[in-house]
Amino acid sequence: MADLFDTSDTVPDTAPRPLADRLRPQSLEDVIGQGQVLGADAPLGVMLEAGTLGSIIFWGPPGVGKTTIARLLADATDLHFVQISAIFTGVPELRKVFDAAKLRRKTGQGTLLFVDEIHRFNKAQQDGFLPHMEDGTILLVGATTENPSFELNAALLSRSQVLVLERLGQEDLELLAQRAESELARELPLETDARRALLEMADGDGRALLNLVEQVMSWKVDAPLDVDALTNRLMKRAAQYDKSGDGHYNLISALHKSVRGSDPDASLYWFARMLEAGEDPRFLARRITRMAVEDIGLADPQAQSVCLQSWETYERLGSPEGELALAQALVYLALAPKSNGVYVAYKGARAAAKKTGSLMPPKHILNAPTRLMKDQGYGAGYAYDHDAEDGFSGQNYFPDEMGRDTYYTPVERGFERELSKRVAYFAKLRAKRDGTT
Incomplete structure (x- = not known):
């Protein structure tokens, strides 16, 4: 009786097989791309050379070879290969997998x-792997499209090495397309630009490319197709994007940093990428407004108003017209003078507030609505700034036990250049009142 989840090939050779299956590499040397993990001096190359393969977590997008490499690692190390999917496997099935691996181990066969x-x-399910990894019952190779730092237990990560697999580049996809043509014994019926467009449609996913190639090869055409003919026959593959996953956070990070870096073109590109992937424009409106507060600040006080007005315009117009208003705000922010002076000051003030606890304000700035409070010195010595020279008393407003501190340091850009002058002016007056100049 075959082992549970045994992946040995029981399909007759005469049965039809998808092109992706027919082109599955038969050795690690045949794997396209991923030299950063498979090269002689790369992690897997070093492990295999030393004969010390350990548990691994492959992190990368779909269609880059995670399953294939795992299968070939089993072949290279004479281990029995068992494949399961977390989507379809529960605790009872896992227990059977572990029991079968234990029996295999008693006969000298690793899994x-x-x-x-x-x-x-x-x-709990992730924790269930740990004892079987530790006693050598299994060598675990996991695959995930999500960031393992957030999705996997620390205990599991500590017993595994995370290897990042990258989306296939254009050269990798071209090599894969050539292998497909060799397997099918004919060339793709595409002009050069159309062939390039087909590779772009795969979006770095080798399996997706082979599915596209198989579809194109099934067409009966009299002459090579151009880009328009190809795109009319094929729908472009949706970009890899999950509104709650890494794709979402990677792209919003790219957008934010492009604005901070004063690059309107890159900002518009990442903005468009997120919209094309189906991102909610309201989320983008909120994040764009946050950028105005965090990265432009008082260097251009108008920036917040521009963002809020663009957000309101979007709410009135809806998509797609309203998205143009958000794009205008984005360009405005990218070209605006930058300052995180208030952002840094706010964080510093919050840290100081947390550290100093419940220190009382100095008594001279406390109101004294009752005689008892006046007797306690509340309000005594308060200097009314409007009556002072230059409209500035220079009094201390920090707790007496704390002393004066500085959080806000304006930058010499945009409107904050003027605020910097005001800060310096009041510092000079304060020093004069204190008699330190």
């Missing part, structure tokens, strides 16, 4: 357990 979408297992 490489490949777990696809491992991040979908909950904490």
